Amino acid sequence: MGNLENKKVVGNLGDERMPFDYSTREYGTVPPDDRDPFRWVSEVAYKNVHRIVARGYDTTELVEQGYGLVDILFVNLQSRIPLIEEDQMLNYVMIMSLEDGLSLPAAISRIVAQSKTFLTQACGASILAFGHAYGAYSAFGNMLIDYLARVEKEGKTLAGVAELLVQEHLDDEALGVSGLMIKDPAAKRMFARAEKLGVAGKYIAFTKEIVKAAQKINKESVDLDMLGATGATMMDLGFTPEATWAIIAVTRSFAAGAHYIEEVERGSYARLGQSLTPKEDYDGPADRPVPPLAERDKNAEPAQTHTIEEWKKAFEERKKTYGSGYSIVEEIEDPSQKTGIKKVGR
Amino acid sequence: MNREPLFRRKTAISYKTEEKTVMRGYDLSEMAEEGYSFSDALFVLFQSRIPTQNEEKMLKYEMGAFLEHSMSPSAAGAIGVINGRPNLPAAVAASVMTFGGVHGPGAAHGYMMNKYIERARVEGKSLDEMAKILVDEYMDAQKPVMGMGQPQHRDSDPRAEPIHIKQEELGLNGVYLEFQRAVEKYFHARRKKEGKSHVGVNVVGAGNAALCDLGFAPNAAWCLGSVCRGYSCAAHALYHMKKGRAWGASKNEPMVQMIDLSMIKYIGPEDREVPSQEERQEYARKQKEEGEYKKWVI
Numbered sequence: 234m235g236n237l238e239n240k241k242v243v244g245n246l247g248d249e250r251m252p253f254d255y256s257t258r259e260y261g262t263v264p265p266d267d268r269d270p271f272r273w274v275s276e277v278a279y280k281n282v283h284r285i286v287a288r289g290y291d292t293t294e295l296v297e298q299g300y301g302l303v304d305i306l307f308v309n310l311q312s313r314i315p316l317i318e319e320d321q322m323l324n325y326v327m328i329m330s331l332e333d334g335l336s337l338p339a340a341i342s343r344i345v346a347q348s349k350t351f352l353t354q355a356c357g358a359s360i361l362a363f364g365h366a367y368g369a370y371s372a373f374g375n376m377l378i379d380y381l382a383r384v385e386k387e388g389k390t391l392a393g394v395a396e397l398l399v400q401e402h403l404d405d406e407a408l409g410v411s412g413l414m415i416k417d418p419a420a421k422r423m424f425a426r427a428e429k430l431g432v433a434g435k436y437i438a439f440t441k442e443i444v445k446a447a448q449k450i451n452k453e454s455v456d457l458d459m460l461g462a463t464g465a466t467m468m469d470l471g472f473t474p475e476a477t478w479a480i481i482a483v484t485r486s487f488a489a490g491a492h493y494i495e496e497v498e499r500g501s502y503a504r505l506g507q508s509l510t511p512k513e514d515y516d517g518p519a520d521r522p523v524p525p526l527a528e529r530d531k532n533a534e535p536a537q538t539h540t541i542e543e544w545k546k547a548f549e550e551r552k553k554t555y556g557s558g559y560s561i562v563e564e565i566e567d568p569s570q571k572t573g574i575k576k577v578g579r
Numbered sequence: 580m581n582r583e584p585l586f587r588r589k590t591a592i593s594y595k596t597e598e599k600t601v602m603r604g605y606d607l608s609e610m611a612e613e614g615y616s617f618s619d620a621l622f623v624l625f626q627s628r629i630p631t632q633n634e635e636k637m638l639k640y641e642m643g644a645f646l647e648h649s650m651s652p653s654a655a656g657a658i659g660v661i662n663g664r665p666n667l668p669a670a671v672a673a674s675v676m677t678f679g680g681v682h683g684p685g686a687a688h689g690y691m692m693n694k695y696i697e698r699a700r701v702e703g704k705s706l707d708e709m710a711k712i713l714v715d716e717y718m719d720a721q722k723p724v725m726g727m728g729q730p731q732h733r734d735s736d737p738r739a740e741p742i743h744i745k746q747e748e749l750g751l752n753g754v755y756l757e758f759q760r761a762v763e764k765y766f767h768a769r770r771k772k773e774g775k776s777h778v779g780v781n782v783v784g785a786g787n788a789a790l791c792d793l794g795f796a797p798n799a800a801w802c803l804g805s806v807c808r809g810y811s812c813a814a815h816a817l818y819h820m821k822k823g824r825a826w827g828a829s830k831n832e833p834m835v836q837m838i839d840l841s842m843i844k845y846i847g848p849e850d851r852e853v854p855s856q857e858e859r860q861e862y863a864r865k866q867k868e869e870g871e872y873k874k875w876v877i
Contacts (some may be wrong), residue, residue: 237851241852241855260850262840262845263839263840263841264841265835265841266835266841268833269833269834269835270834270835271835271836271837271842273655273658274834275649275815275818277647277649277814277815278647278811278814279649279650280731280732282731282732282733282734283732283734283737284737285647285738287649291737292646292647292738293737293738293741296639296641296643296745297741297745301616301618301639302617302643302807302810305647305810309646309647309811323617324615324617328607328611328615328620329608331602331621332593332607332624333595334593334594334600335586335588335595336595337585339586340586343586343588351678352686352798352801352805353676353677353802354676356802357672357675357676358672359672360668360809361668361669361672364668371667411580412580413580413582416596416598417596417597417599417600417608418608419599419607419608426611426612475667475817475820475821476814478667479810479813479816479817480813482668482809483810484617486675486809487624487803488592488593488624490798490802491802493798494625494796494798494799495590495591496588499589567664567825568665568666568667568820569664569825
């Protein structure tokens, strides 16, 4: 360590309002304490030189016994071997989740591909498309859990709670009911298949009530959509909302990989500065001269407000500037307990 | 609701209308109703064809074997990211993005095989002869032979040889397996001759040979391997998210945490005073002239 005994006071760090004497604060790294040393604690899996073991099952022995990826999702996320019907149902759900045309994940993957990256960057980026609107499985699932709890707690009927849920979430992208699947039977077929396989449970039953309630309230034609069908089916298969979120996002990522490949095969790479943004798409301030730096004080407007009224006025004014962030309200919480229920966005 | 295309592209992969989603000509819902598996769908996605039953079995086996690998860069990445408690997809995405040049480099191994198999064709050599050339070229250049060795499974990757055997059992062995087996033979022989320890085939060598024989191009094969790891990394991230402590530095845990301050070992320049702005120009000039800083440039 360098000799810093006669260090000068730097900037404001010697200010008497400082709660400590900054100049005498210690340098140097922290020595280990007497607790157990760090280890990667896991209840999901371990490996040694010879084996890989997930939830107690050797994974090579699992595949030798004929279990596959879909079965192992149950092992990893639920610590159990699924029934054959459950395995069939998850296969069905994953096929339906694999491809969705040029929707967000594929579009992101293709955009990343244009920059000449690894395929895995594009696949990873596609997973980031899953939020609380597109592929909102955690928001949807946690909403079902919360409202189903009210059936028991408040002694309400399933239909009654479904109506309440719809009233409170009518415009929510995570409702699971929309006008998206009016002409496409795929969502309803998924529920029918779950019922046929005997794996439908309380989440599918509740979602059906939500559909009925939404159809009663909505002026426009609405029906079960893929979010609602997939989310409820996955939860009846025993997956948590978060596990569902991850499984479906990763499943979609395989197809995002194909879109990456096609983009590279059929397209061309993009260079920095290449893409233009037409002026007709611009609706910000009109072109204006850059004021001389010497006249900064004359032109600059300070942001500080000094009363609550001034603050409110400035706040509302700033909302008019798109891209400033003033129109967005977020309540960012620790998602360990619940994901998707907090307010994110407008 | 605006249902205009988000992104316009000519694509041979899929289309989606209000009535259906069609991938490579097949209505997805019809495929699922018919009882095809997810593995079948992946053949349709990447190869535009329905696989044979044994091909489907092989992919199911491989992806089952790939899915979980406990603590690898991918799981560590997912756990590191989830410690800040972002939305879960951020951690899963990070795990998939750890797959690069050395962690599951499936595409690179595939391209290597394609290059040398093509050379065998052009130079009129057998796969066996070309495998020896590959091993010699890589080892002469002191480059690791892709598909061989795993830093944790030092006495052979538990997934690798069973994948080879399964591929043979299912009658799916083609040029890639033949070539990979030959690479392994010459690799082992050369290491033995040089008095080096045995280094087994890894899951990239075995798994990728099988995926290539199943008709997947190198990048498609890489996609299958690396993306399916995302599932298990989601489980690792979820475990930490739901049952672990955020940040990974708490002093209240009985075990030292991942980024506890004591985990930091610093080996950089000595502690030094920050020069004032008045001293700055002279200080910086001297620092540049002395050049000591160059040894720290990364």
